[in-house]
Amino acid sequence: MFAVTFFDGEGWREGVVEADDDGQMLLREVALPADLPRLDGVIVGGFTDHHVHLELVDVDLLADSVLGRVVDLGGNVEVLAQLAVHNSARTSLNSISPPGSARFGEVLAELRTPLGPTVEFAGAFLTPPGGYPSDRDWAPSGSFREIASTDDAAAAVAEMADAGATRIKVASNSDAGPVFDDDLLRTIIELAAARDLPVVVHAQGPGEAQRAARLGAAALAHAPFSERLSDEEIAVQAASVRWISTLAIHDDPERATAIDNVRRFHAAGGTVLYGTDMGNGPTPVDLHPGEVAALREAGIDGLALVRALAPADPRDPASVLLFLRGDADPLRARRPTPADLKV
Known part of the structure; x- marks a missing residue:
């Protein structure tokens, strides 16, 4: 001892x-x-990667990683629900029979099986007809829902929630196609809130990060990289929205823009969460040294870095x-x- x-x-x-x-x-x-x-x-x-795509990586590699939790932000909800159940033995023993009981021993044995990190998921991307990532070859079957109306939105949110999603993912990428208008995006956020699900937005293109914050998004799937936000815009974001970093997926000038935004967002008291967009290119199926280095470049180190990694x-x-x-x-x-x- x-x-x-x-x-x-x-x-x-x-x-x-x-x-x-x-x-x-x-x-x-x-x-x-x-x-x-x-x-x-x-x-x-174990650390948390707040932005992964498990269908795009070899999930078996996670069992030996230093990750204790991963959050999938876009995939086939049925596949992800099965992965989450498979790893559900890694839950607290607090509700299990007291130590010494037969059931306690059985569950403890399950916990020691190398299943990999706890899996949380958003399920499918919600996107307008023809919106990102509906035209992407990498998007697995069932990984997006095209939403054209309030009824479509209600059905999709209910489907994700009923499958066990812990948040909703919305694509708002004006660089790659149509995006929701304000009314429908606000409606999706309200429908998700009714199921106690925060909305994470892939905000890409001029003005999209600010619009997501204004309409009530809880988090941005990527630290803003399309443009340098003003200090006033940073202050608004820091007060209401969390940013998932994903800095290492970019090359300059987007990388430099994202790091500058994160540096000022963190200094303004904003919450930055470590996330890598695992599966987007040849990312490690583990802690990403490049992402850690980029966070440090943005001034996030020491206790702030540990907090961003959200260890269990x-x-x-x-x-x-x-x-x-x-x-x-x-x-x-x-x-x-x-x-x-x-x-």
Whole structure:
């Protein structure tokens, strides 16, 4: 047993880490004996990638990654629902029978099966007829719904919600085709809110990021890259909308524009979430060093970077534990082993 500093999802706390009889690493928050040796590093839970496309990658690779949660922002809702169920063993044990019971042991064994990170999903892109990504070869069958009316929107939102979606994805890419008018986009946002689902908007093209914020979107799937936002526009965004970074998918000048926007958005108090658009080109099926580097270039480092990565609470037995030595650099994160507990 070693004393250790850990991140609980909000800040740094103190606890102990130990290996059980099977060599599995566990973390507990307890009063620390004065003579307890200290682990040379910190513990966090598995990181979150807030923008992935699981149908476009080899999902088996995720089992050995440092990701504890992934959020799919556009795909076939039936496929994604099955993936989410497959990984649903990685849920909290809080509602399971007390430790020592037969059921507790069965569930704990399931948790130790390398299923991969918890999967959340938006389901299909909602887009106007002919809108992005309906004309893209990479878009899997069933990965978008073309919405022409309020009735279409209501049916699509209900379909995603009933399948287990945790948010709704809207495409608003004026560079690639038609976009919803204000009335229909606002209606989709209201329909989603009635099902307690936030709306994430792919906002691309002049004015689209500002329009999404004005009409009530909860998040942008990409930090704005089509244009440099004014400081006044940044302030409005920071007060109401979260940005998912996806900086590394761009080349200049879009990359430079996105990083400049993120730097000022973060400085204004906006919430930036780590996301890579995994599956968009040859992205790692793991933590993306290029995305981390771009966030640091935008001034997001240290505790702010950890918050952007949204690690799970490592006190939860369902959480992947990650060990970060020295300066707590997420790029050096790995899963701890009993060898780390040897003096």
